[in-house]
Amino acid sequence: xxxxxxxxxxxxxxxxxxxxxxxxxxxxxxxxxxxxxxxxxxxxxxxxxxxxxxxxxxxxxxxxxxxxxxxxxxxxxxxxxxxxxxxxxxxxxxxxxxxxxxxxxxxxxxxxxxxxxxxxxxxxxxxxxxxxxxxxxxxxxxxxxxxxxxxxxxxxxxxxxxxxxxxxxxxxxxxxxxxxxxxxxxxxxxxxxxxxxxxxxxxxxxxxxxxxxxxxxxxxxxxxxxxxxxxxxxxxxxxxxxxxxxxxxxxxxxxxxxxxxxxxxxxxxxxxxxxxxxxxxxxxxxxxxxxxxxxxxxxxxxxxxxxxxxxxxxxxxxxxxxxxxxxxxxxxxxxxxxxxxxxxxxxxxxxxxxxxxxxxxxxxxxxxxxxxxxxxxxxxxxxxxxxx
Amino acid sequence: xxxxxxxxxxxxxxxxxxxxxxxxxxxxxxxxxxxxxxxxxxxxxxxxxxxxxxxxxxxxxxxxxxxxxxxxxxxxxxxxxxxxxxxxxxxxxxxxxxxxxxxxxxxxxxxxxxxxxxxxxxxxxxxxxxxxxxxxxxxxxxxxxxxxxxxxxxxxxxxxxxxxxxxxxxxxxxxxxxxxxxxxxxxxxxxxxxxxxxxxxxxxxxxxxxxxxxxxxxxxxxxxxxxxxxxxxxxxxxxxxxxxxxxxxxxxxxxxxxxxxxxxxxxxxxxxxxxxxxxxxxxxxxxxxxxxxxxxxxxxxxxxxxxxxxxxxxxxxxxxxxxxxxx
Numbered sequence: 001x002x003x004x005x006x007x008x009x010x011x012x013x014x015x016x017x018x019x020x021x022x023x024x025x026x027x028x029x030x031x032x033x034x035x036x037x038x039x040x041x042x043x044x045x046x047x048x049x050x051x052x053x054x055x056x057x058x059x060x061x062x063x064x065x066x067x068x069x070x071x072x073x074x075x076x077x078x079x080x081x082x083x084x085x086x087x088x089x090x091x092x093x094x095x096x097x098x099x100x101x102x103x104x105x106x107x108x109x110x111x112x113x114x115x116x117x118x119x120x121x122x123x124x125x126x127x128x129x130x131x132x133x134x135x136x137x138x139x140x141x142x143x144x145x146x147x148x149x150x151x152x153x154x155x156x157x158x159x160x161x162x163x164x165x166x167x168x169x170x171x172x173x174x175x176x177x178x179x180x181x182x183x184x185x186x187x188x189x190x191x192x193x194x195x196x197x198x199x200x201x202x203x204x205x206x207x208x209x210x211x212x213x214x215x216x217x218x219x220x221x222x223x224x225x226x227x228x229x230x231x232x233x234x235x236x237x238x239x240x241x242x243x244x245x246x247x248x249x250x251x252x253x254x255x256x257x258x259x260x261x262x263x264x265x266x267x268x269x270x271x272x273x274x275x276x277x278x279x280x281x282x283x284x285x286x287x288x289x290x291x292x293x294x295x296x297x298x299x300x301x302x303x304x305x306x307x308x309x310x311x312x313x314x315x316x317x318x319x320x321x322x323x324x325x326x327x328x329x330x331x332x333x334x335x336x337x338x339x340x341x342x343x344x345x346x347x348x349x350x351x352x353x354x355x356x357x358x359x360x361x362x363x364x365x366x367x368x369x370x371x372x373x374x375x376x377x378x379x380x381x382x383x384x385x386x387x388x
Numbered sequence: 389x390x391x392x393x394x395x396x397x398x399x400x401x402x403x404x405x406x407x408x409x410x411x412x413x414x415x416x417x418x419x420x421x422x423x424x425x426x427x428x429x430x431x432x433x434x435x436x437x438x439x440x441x442x443x444x445x446x447x448x449x450x451x452x453x454x455x456x457x458x459x460x461x462x463x464x465x466x467x468x469x470x471x472x473x474x475x476x477x478x479x480x481x482x483x484x485x486x487x488x489x490x491x492x493x494x495x496x497x498x499x500x501x502x503x504x505x506x507x508x509x510x511x512x513x514x515x516x517x518x519x520x521x522x523x524x525x526x527x528x529x530x531x532x533x534x535x536x537x538x539x540x541x542x543x544x545x546x547x548x549x550x551x552x553x554x555x556x557x558x559x560x561x562x563x564x565x566x567x568x569x570x571x572x573x574x575x576x577x578x579x580x581x582x583x584x585x586x587x588x589x590x591x592x593x594x595x596x597x598x599x600x601x602x603x604x605x606x607x608x609x610x611x612x613x614x615x616x617x618x619x620x621x622x623x624x625x626x627x628x629x630x631x632x633x634x635x636x637x638x639x640x641x642x643x644x645x646x647x648x649x650x651x652x653x654x655x656x657x658x659x660x661x662x663x664x665x666x667x668x669x670x671x672x673x674x675x676x677x678x679x680x681x682x683x684x685x686x687x688x689x690x691x692x693x694x695x696x697x698x699x700x701x702x703x704x705x706x707x708x709x710x711x712x713x714x715x
Binding site for chain 2: 053054080084108111112
């Protein structure tokens with residue numbers, strides 16, 4: 001007890017030191033990358049100077065498994081073509097090895113670069129003590145918010161048109177605490193951890209996001225009728241924060257109803273806020289509605305780090321190397337990254353080229369109803385750059 | 389202070405990770421080179437036709453002659469770069485452009501190529517800071533990177549020297565304390581310390597042991613010059629200064645060579661290498677390679693050599709030889 005108290009006291013002065021500057025407003029001219037690095041925030045992670053030299057950014061690239069490496073190849077081809085001022089530091093993670101050296105190194109590189117672009121990293125081992133590497137990465141970097149921008153491509157045939165939903169997901173705790181044990185033979189307990197501080201952080205992130213991006217409504221998704229304490233806390237926190245944002249409408253919805261509403265009437269949603277596991281499920285539902293895993297890109301944010309990846313976290317091992325994987329998701333992730341770094345010129349250039357390829361030229365891979373190969377899609381995007 | 393010295397160290401290690409040893413230039417390497425071509429000049433600061441603007445400071449001494457050589461080569465290779473030229477000098481204060489204008493131009497263009505600025509023996513205004521220092525501080529050009537590399541057919545005592553010297557250049561004589569803590573962030577790069585006196589001795593006796601060196605301001609200056617001497621002198625070593633936002637390309641060893649002004653004998657190799665590095669920095673890799681290959685070819689042939697490399701050729705001869713070797 002005494003030891004615990006002592007350690008608390010040691011932490012306190014640090015917290016006090018930063019608490020009074022935490023809400024400083026950032027000037028409008030700063031890029032998101034600058035905001036993360038130049039404005040004071042509550043420091044859970046130690047601040048490291050940003051990796052920008054002579055106007056070029058260093059970015060960690062984690063190709064991951066499955067279709068990751070080939071998609072990263074396309075991204076590099078495109079970046080080379082448009083001359084994006086970004087230098088990649090590639091870290092390959094061997095999925096078959098049980099030790100964590102590569103993952104730790106990847107985390108170290110993201111800590112010093114501040115920004116990462118990643119495919120999905122496989123965790124082949126099924127041994128209980130080996131934790132998922134994707135989860136380890138998010139937890140160690142304290143990237144508490146995951147953002148998935150779900151916007152319909154008119155060029156892709158889907159049941160619903162003109163969907164524009166943003167899913168914001170708590171990314172580090174909840175059901176993904178990875179605390180499981182067998183208390184009595186045949187009885188497994190799995191812990192779901194919800195903390196007030198993390199719930200508040202992600203809720204604030206959601207409302208700030210809504211405010212900055214001109215969104216009208218935030219929907220908190222939960223199961224507080226059953227999990228009264230854990231999801232109850234999450235819901236309470238978002239309700240409390242909603243009062244600070246009177247311009248933004250707030251409602252809540254139970255996860256099961258939410259799934260039904262999503263497939264039946266998706267247009268009622270604007271920004272959706274939810275805990276970890278629900279986020280995972282709902283992201284995949286929405287991606288499915290909009291045309292599958294190959295289109296959308298997701299963003300992980302912490303106070304200091306940002307990692308960009310394809311929206312649904314699937315490796316696509318079955319189609320790796322066959323030149324049929326849809327490269328759009330990874331390329332979209334790279335556009336998100338360029339925007340985050342403040343390279344809006346290059347981001348716009350690339351975004352327009354992607355939109356034209358999908359919506360006008362309709363050069364699509366089989367997963368979204370086309371017949372083109374991955375490289376044909378990439379070639380078409382490159383041809384469109386600077387011409388639309 | 390700590391922030392700056394950390395940054396320098398980071399520049400060091402990041403530089404060392406790039407295969408070709410060109411800092412910030414060579415990391416985007418992919419097998420499929422086919423598609424890489426005329427669209428390289430897509431930069432936010434590019435004009436409608438895709439041309440890039442670059443600030444140009446001819447400098448003092450032989451600077452203007454060397455810069456002219458660069459301009460000739462750029463013209464001959466039709467490289468899409470436009471120069472915004474400023475006469476900037478401390479020894480000639482009445483003609484010099486105001487510091488503010490130059491700084492604004494570099495901040496806007498993000499890139500600059502610069503000859504060496506002479507420092508007068510005594511200041512006209514009683515100020516202690518030189519113009520060079522003012523420029524560096526105004527732009528926060530905290531890291532100076534000099535790539536010392538043996539060139540083909542340049543006769544020297546040592547062969548195959550290839551090391552990068554990174555010098556902190558906006559602060560004073562302390563910083564080493566922080567390096568070790570930064571090294572922990574780069575577990576896959578070997579880190580060792582060396583005292584400057586031993587270092588200079590090691591440099592002249594066994595320079596091949598060095599890969600990337602990071603030094604504080606004064607020692608960096610000394611080591612830069614020493615290392616330049618190892619591979620052929622001030623005329624063949626290129627360097628660059630970096631801030632977070634912009635990059636200024638200048639010779640590695642800063643000598644104005646005032647004895648050679650107007651004599652058409654200075655060696656433009658260093659300045660041309662600088663310009664090639666500049667092109668790579670703005671993603672014009674094919675042009676960059678074109679110039680580097682041409683320089684290597686002229687040096688390997690050995691027929692056109694300037695005085696410092698034991699030849700009789702003029703600056704102009706060398707420039708023309710490079711131009712005719714452009715492929």
